[in-house]
Amino acid sequence: MRFLDGIMLVWRNLLRRKSRTFLTALGVAIGTAAIVGMVALAIGLKENAVRSFDNFQDITVLDIYPGWNETPGPNSQTKQLTEDSVADLKRIPGVVGVMPQTGLYGALEVQMGRMVGEGMQVIGVDAREAEKFDFQLQEGTFLSGSKNEAVISYLVPDYMYQKQRNSRDNKDEGHYYRDPFQEDSGVKPRLDMVNKTLNLVLTRHTGEDSLETRTYKVRVKGMLSEGKGQWGPIIYLPMEMVQEMNEWLGHSGFGTGGRSRGRNHVEYEMVRVKVASRNEVEQVVDGIKALGYQTWSPMEAIKEINSFFLVVQLILGGIGAISLLVASIGIMNTMFMSILERTKEIGIMKVLGATIPSIRQMFLLESGLIGCLGGISGLIVGYIFASLVNMAPQSNLFGMPGEELGDIAVIPPWLVLFALGFSIFIGVISGLLPANRAAKISPLQALRQE
Amino acid sequence: MIGSIETCDLKHTFKLGKIDVPVLHGINLQVKSGEFVALCGASGSGKSTLLNLIAGLTKPTGGKIIINDTDITNLSENQLCLFRQKNLGFIFQSYNLIPSLTALENVELTLIFAGLPPRERKEKAQFFLELVGLADRMNHKPNELSGGQQQRVSVARALVNNPSVVLADEPTGNLDSHTGREIMNLMRKINIEGKRTFLVVTHDLSLARLADRVIFLRDGLVVEEEVVA
Numbered sequence: 122m123r124f125l126d127g128i129m130l131v132w133r134n135l136l137r138r139k140s141r142t143f144l145t146a147l148g149v150a151i152g153t154a155a156i157v158g159m160v161a162l163a164i165g166l167k168e169n170a171v172r173s174f175d176n177f178q179d180i181t182v183l184d185i186y187p188g189w190n191e192t193p194g195p196n197s198q199t200k201q202l203t204e205d206s207v208a209d210l211k212r213i214p215g216v217v218g219v220m221p222q223t224g225l226y227g228a229l230e231v232q233m234g235r236m237v238g239e240g241m242q243v244i245g246v247d248a249r250e251a252e253k254f255d256f257q258l259q260e261g262t263f264l265s266g267s268k269n270e271a272v273i274s275y276l277v278p279d280y281m282y283q284k285q286r287n288s289r290d291n292k293d294e295g296h297y298y299r300d301p302f303q304e305d306s307g308v309k310p311r312l313d314m315v316n317k318t319l320n321l322v323l324t325r326h327t328g329e330d331s332l333e334t335r336t337y338k339v340r341v342k343g344m345l346s347e348g349k350g351q352w353g354p355i356i357y358l359p360m361e362m363v364q365e366m367n368e369w370l371g372h373s374g375f376g377t378g379g380r381s382r383g384r385n386h387v388e389y390e391m392v393r394v395k396v397a398s399r400n401e402v403e404q405v406v407d408g409i410k411a412l413g414y415q416t417w418s419p420m421e422a423i424k425e426i427n428s429f430f431l432v433v434q435l436i437l438g439g440i441g442a443i444s445l446l447v448a449s450i451g452i453m454n455t456m457f458m459s460i461l462e463r464t465k466e467i468g469i470m471k472v473l474g475a476t477i478p479s480i481r482q483m484f485l486l487e488s489g490l491i492g493c494l495g496g497i498s499g500l501i502v503g504y505i506f507a508s509l510v511n512m513a514p515q516s517n518l519f520g521m522p523g524e525e526l527g528d529i530a531v532i533p534p535w536l537v538l539f540a541l542g543f544s545i546f547i548g549v550i551s552g553l554l555p556a557n558r559a560a561k562i563s564p565l566q567a568l569r570q571e
Numbered sequence: 572m573i574g575s576i577e578t579c580d581l582k583h584t585f586k587l588g589k590i591d592v593p594v595l596h597g598i599n600l601q602v603k604s605g606e607f608v609a610l611c612g613a614s615g616s617g618k619s620t621l622l623n624l625i626a627g628l629t630k631p632t633g634g635k636i637i638i639n640d641t642d643i644t645n646l647s648e649n650q651l652c653l654f655r656q657k658n659l660g661f662i663f664q665s666y667n668l669i670p671s672l673t674a675l676e677n678v679e680l681t682l683i684f685a686g687l688p689p690r691e692r693k694e695k696a697q698f699f700l701e702l703v704g705l706a707d708r709m710n711h712k713p714n715e716l717s718g719g720q721q722q723r724v725s726v727a728r729a730l731v732n733n734p735s736v737v738l739a740d741e742p743t744g745n746l747d748s749h750t751g752r753e754i755m756n757l758m759r760k761i762n763i764e765g766k767r768t769f770l771v772v773t774h775d776l777s778l779a780r781l782a783d784r785v786i787f788l789r790d791g792l793v794v795e796e797e798v799v800a
């Protein structure tokens with residue numbers, strides 16, 4: 122018997138018993154939908170995680186902040202980041218680099234020729250560990266460790282504007298050289314700042330109305346690539362320089378100065394840690410937390426979301442497995458019934474010369490087709506489920522700013538093929554026993570049936 | 572010879588639990604190629620049993636069956652299916668058409684199992700339905716046909732695989748005498764024109780007279796043979 126003829130015969134038989142076929146296939150459909158949903162979630166979440174690794178930041182770089190106690194009281198003590206902390210952090214297995222950072226406790230103006238810039242963040246870094254952090258530079262090099270060097274983030278040139286001749290009071294009108302939020306900003310060429318000298322002008326209040334300024338000259342060694350490092354316009358300076366600046370600012374009594382410090386006891390605002398590989402991130406995070414510091418890794422967010430969806434996946438997987446098992450029993454039952462009903466037909470076919478394999482093939486085709494129908498409907502339901510999940514608001518899930526999330530549930534072509542193949546497989550497996558029974562029917566006894 | 576049927580000391584005993592029911596007690600039958608033989612006998616004499624044995628639907632408990640020079644006694648069930656597919660046509664008393672299929676599809680079914688491509692088998696099925704005079708009923712379902720028409724479909728179905736031997740168990744049993752005679756004449760015509768061997772069981776002696784030869788069975792033995800002039 123030809124395969125297509127078999128399909129045609131079987132299809133007509135299924136059409137003869139539409140509601141029974143529908144109900145039998147329904148079980149397979151539910152099972153397939155649940156399993157497709159489960160796998161689609163798993164794939165989508167994994168793809169998302171991978172994508173956010175690439176988009177967000179280098180996952181192997183962790184930012185560590187001083188620890189704080191949740192319940193303030195006499196015993197509440199913050200765990201400060203000091204030279205000792207750096208040594209402790211270096212001892213955590215998996216840590217390859219530790220780079221302390223300190224912010225500037227005040228504002229500064231950047232001057233470069235006739236261009237000025239404000240609102241930049243200044244971060245002092247310990248440049249000795251820099252090469253371990255694999256900074257990606259658009260241009261130039263990272264801090265070498267010598268004095269009066271700077272590295273700028275990609276956005277810094279966008280925050281420079283031309284100084285107005287008339288007065289400095291005009292600056293509120295905002296004549297930005299390039300407004301990063303303007304669509305047509307790309308028209309003007311970017312200001313080239315690498316290998317230029319900048320004047321960093323600090324201002325402090327010395328009295329009610331009197332201001333004092335101090336200028337630091339730095340040479341820009343390099344510019345980070347777009348989207349790398351911390352977000353925003355940032356000027357990276359050697360740690361000692363920022364500490365000196367803070368010292369100078371701190372004498373005023375304004376700003377955030379006045380911190381208690383020991384003589385040789387330096388506090389860092391933040392310490393960056395470089396982890397050897399992605400796999401060790403979680404372990405290092407645990408180690409850092411055990412030391413009493415605060416840190417956060419996108420890995421944790423991903424893990425949380427994944428564990429939430431893992432429950433969903435387990436439920437779907439369970440539903441899928443159970444309903445496929447029940448569906449399989451259902452198919453078997455339907456097939457036995459249909460064989461009972463068609464015993465005489467089978468007998469006639471045998472007398473007409475249908476061979477045992479072709480009888481068996483016919484019934485396997487029938488159960489396989491039921492499975493296939495169930496699989497197709499299950500896929501449709503799975504697609505609906507996936508698009509519903511993907512429609513749900515997702516932007517806050519990972520809590521990362523400025524990041525577009527992809528689909529949470531993804532159904533790749535291989536999953537479609539797998540689901541179809543699997544449902545057909547379930548159908549065929551369930552049809553094995555009934556098909557054998559059909560093949561064994563004695564034509565004479567079958568013909569005696571009325 | 573192609574188209575010949577031969578049985579040697581064919582015995583058959585049904586087993587009903589512990590009780591043996593002997594039905595055939597050693598039948599020696601010889602049907603020549605192209606012959607039309609009628610098988611008569613009282614009810615319960617074992618006619619159907621003999622026919623079913625020849626069709627390979629049951630295994631005899633003794634003796635041999637040789638069709639087309641092939642000893643089918645020791646063939647496996649699947650070999651028997653294939654043998655029927657290639658060599659035998661079968662006509663039932665109660666037509667036994669498949670109710671969900673049209674006349675054309677019922678006739679095609681035999682060829683589907685033989686694995687013929689759609690076009691070829693459709694042409695053949697149409698040819699034989701035209702031969703039995705049902706050119707205008709091809710797309711009717713069995714329950715839209717009269718008994719005589721259904722039996723014609725079943726004759727076409729038995730012929731479509733071009734068998735050398737056609738077996739018919741009371742093909743006229745469910746029909747009125749007029750229609751029965753028509754069917755018998757149709758088979759006789761095909762027998763003569765198509766040179767196929769026919770072995771037909773019938774109760775109706777007047778119909779049996781249309782055959783080349785009539786064989787009478789009684790209590791599982793051939794009791795009389797009559798050659799019709």
Ligand SMILES: Nc1ncnc2c1ncn2[C@@H]1O[C@H](COP(=O)(O)OP(=O)(O)OP(=O)(O)O)[C@@H](O)[C@H]1O
Pocket residue numbers: 585586587592594612613614615616617618619620621
């Ligand atoms: N499957 C069976 N099991 C037991 N006994 C059977 C079976 N089939 C037939 N017989 C017996 O064998 C005998 C012959 O039956 P068979 O059907 O061959 O008779 P028949 O000549 O065809 O009769 P009829 O003209 O009524 O069709 C009967 O006595 C019957 O009881």
Ligand SMILES: [Mg+2]
Pocket residue numbers: 618619620740
């Ligand atoms: Mg009988």
